[in-house]
Amino acid sequence: MTAEGLNSQLRREIYTDMVLIRKFEEKLIALAREKARVVGMQILSYGQEAVAVGVVKALKPDDVVVTNHRSHGHLLAKGADPKFLMAEIMCKATGVNKGKAGTLHLAVPEINAIMTSTIVGASPPLGVGAAFAQQYRNLPDITVVFFGDGAAAEGSVHEAMNLAALWKLPVLFVCENNYWAGAQCLPEHSCVEEIVRRADAYGMPGAAMDGNDVEAVYKTTREMAEHCRSGKGPVLMEVRTYRMRGHGEHDPCHYMDQVELQQWAERCPVKSFRHRLMNENLLTDKDFAAIDAEQEAVVEAAVTFGDDSPFPAAEDALMDLWINS
Amino acid sequence: MVKLSTGQALQSALDMALSLDETVFIAGEGVGTSIHLDPNLPTHGLLEKYGPKRVKDTPVSEAAIAGLAVGASAMGLRPVVEIMFFPFITLASDMLVNHAAKLRYMSGGKNAFPLTVRVKAGVNFGAGCQHSHNLEAWIAHIPGLKLVFPSNPLDAKGLLLSSIFDPNPVVFVEEMLLYWMPGEVAEGDFRVPIGKASVVRAGKDCTLVSYGGAVHTALHAAEILDTEGISLEVIDLRTLVPLDESCVLDSIKKTGRLIVLHDATRFCGFGAEIAAIASEKAFDALKAPVMRVAAPDIPVPVSPPQEQFYKPDSDQVTEAVRAVMDPSVQRRQ
Structure with a gap:
């Protein structure tokens, strides 16, 4: 498969994964408002599904992912079982980490999502260590590090x-720029808003793209991953999206601009990919309804579990x- | 057995580990090419022998060095990284405290981090408090990190090999003044178990618990006290975490008195933990209050007389022992 042409099967899988993540987190939004259903801050990737799916779908199964506090989408895209993730988010003994990780520290080494850290700026040095092991052992694999625009202000990232x-x-640094670091927006926390420009400082290739266009993210990741895999060293991707919820579900978002939020809502990555697939007659209304129902059932089964x-x-x-x- | 300095003994452990196991690598600032040419330095000559794939000089980046160790060990390698001086561990601390120590626990036991952090410690270099600052109590306070602090060439070799092949993260403290101290060292793959203290001098009147270079201060004090008819038992902890409590408690039960000695500052120092354990678990055996001999609660001064004043010496130890031996301070049983 070339980077240009995503075949119809892959596009369907990409769409299905995005729906799974969306439904999984819509459920968490609801559960967070119930008493004692989920534990701790629910920090969601709602609206950023194209980043998780676009990047991870472009990887090979043996590639390693190191993620951060906003990890649910990355892990589901990598293939984590929603049942064991949901049980972990509920801090149950059957959870993927026996209830010791909770919603924020989920680690699923069996699918090569080896580590998750909520310490902002920690995933890059951790990922460097994992990538060193890949290089040391002459493996053909790469390590993808997810971090946010907020993390870009940490010294450890440098x-x-x-x-x-x-x-x-072989590190693919993915800056998931969602425009917010807590209650501070990008121009309030970074003197240079194009995080990708930092690639020059380290002599590595960089690419920025629309993070709400899953196919654009996928195609760029394929190219960048190939660079890493060929032994040429790391790359930096800046995937520009928008945090559609608060920092967590406990955040009243009083500081967010409602007009701006509405503009980004119109650019919803799930909705826009759906429109594209519909316009190209790849999937019909009936197909979309079936995918919705199927993924809803997966999420409901996870909650029941x-x-x-x-x-x-x-x-x-x-x-x-x-x-x- | 062969006569080696502590630095050479450590070098022999690193050499052995590199030759035994392909997953072992060494990284740090100047571990390959150092500004020092002294053959007593632990990493001297290893780059020439094992090459730049396994002996990695790094940029001056303590957070990245520690992150390298955590990430590479999660993938099954056995990193041995060096933090040049103990105070610099503050720059590596997030990776050690929040990651090496916690990620296995939070993964529900799925992850493992078989890494070793070697860190150089010690006072008496005139280097000042940003190069000299014994922070072992900080490390000991973090569940999930083992902490080893040897006092002689034999233990240094045996404990470093055990640390490198331990499946848990280990912080291994090297007292720099000991690098040049010679001793008999076992050849080959010699291991000293982590978590076992050693009675380095048997005695009956008072127990002194110490570790690292301070053990030699204690032994010197013991010789002086011997001439006064006071018999001091000296315990070298060797490992601070996990602590060999029974070795300490057995000795207290025999002598009835306890002095703790370290070159680190007194307040919330590791000696406070030893004193607390003695009080909780050997209260009935104690005939006198537990005394701490430790550095004053100031940064390590740089001027020679002040630096010497900072470091606890054998006179302070003998004074403390005489004080707890004084019949007027004895507890009524």
Whole structure:
């Protein structure tokens, strides 16, 4: 398959994954408003589905993903089982991390989503380490690091990019620029708004694109991933999107411009890809209804699984710290 | 056995680890090509022997060095990274505190981080407090990090090999003054178990617990006290986390007195933990208050007389021991 032509099967899969993420997080929006259904801050990627799916679908299964606090979309796109993710978000014993990760620290090493950190700016140095292991072992795989525009202000990101470029490590740095770092918008936290310009500082290729166009994200990722895979070193992608919810579901968003929010809502990545597929007669209304129903059922089954699962035993808090040597 | 300095013993451990296991690599500032040519430095000569793939000089980037270790160990390598001086660990601390120590726990036991961070420590270099600052109590306070602090060439080699092949993250503290101290060292793949203290001098009147270079201060004090008829038992902890409590408690039960000694500052120092454990678990055996001999609560001064004043010496130890031996301070049983 060339980067230009996404075949119809792949486009259908991409759309289906976006719907899954959207429905999964719509459910979390609802659950966050119920008492004691989910634990902790629900930090969602609602409206950023094209970034997760566009990037991850362009990877190979053995490629590694290191993600951040806004991880649900990345993990679902990588193939995490929604049941075990939902149970984990509910902090149940059956969760993917036995209830020890919760919504924010989900790690699914079995699908090569090896680490998630909520420390802003931590994913780049972690990813550099993972990519070093890939290079050290002469593996054909790459590491994708997701971080936000807010994280771009952390010193650790500079250290990681410099080291990755110096050692030509196979790191695909993906700056998921959603315009917000907490309550501060991009011009309030960065003197240069085009994060991609930093690629020049490290002598690596950079590319910026519309993060709400899943096919544009996919195509660029394919090209950039190929560069990393060929031993030429890291690349920086700036994927421009917009945070459609608060920092988390606890955020009243009083500082956000409602007109701007509405403008981005009209550019909804799921809706626009749906229109494109419909206009090109790839999928019919009937197909869309079937995909919606199917993914809704997946999410409902995940919630039921989570609800039916027990909490971990309190004393199990003492486990999983050390490996006996 | 062969006579080596502590630096050479550490070098022998690194050499052995690199030759035993292809997944072991070394990274840090100047670990390949150093500004120093001294053969007593632990990484001396390793670049020539193992090449730049396995002995990696890094930029001056402590966060990236520690991140390299965490990420590479998550992928199954065994990184041995160096943080040049103990105070610089503050720059690496997010990767160690929030990642190496916590990510396995939060993954529900799915991840493993078999990494070793070597860090150089010590006072008496005239380098000042941004190069000299013993922060072991900070590290010990973080669940998920093991902490090793040897005092002699033999333990340095055996404990470094155990640290490198331990499946958990280990912070390994090297007292720089000991780099040039010679001793008998076992050849080959020699290991000292992590978590076992050592009674380096047996005695009956008072227990002194210490670690690292301060053990030698304690041993010197013990010789002086011996001439006064006071028999000091000296325990070298060797590992601070996990702590060999039973070695300490058994000794207290024998002597009834406890002094803790370290070159780090007193307040919230590691000695406070030893004192608390003695109070909780050996209260009945104690005949006198537990005393701490530690540095004053100031940054390490740079001027020679002030730096010497900072570092606890054997006179302070003998004074503390004499104080707890004084019949007037004895507890009524």
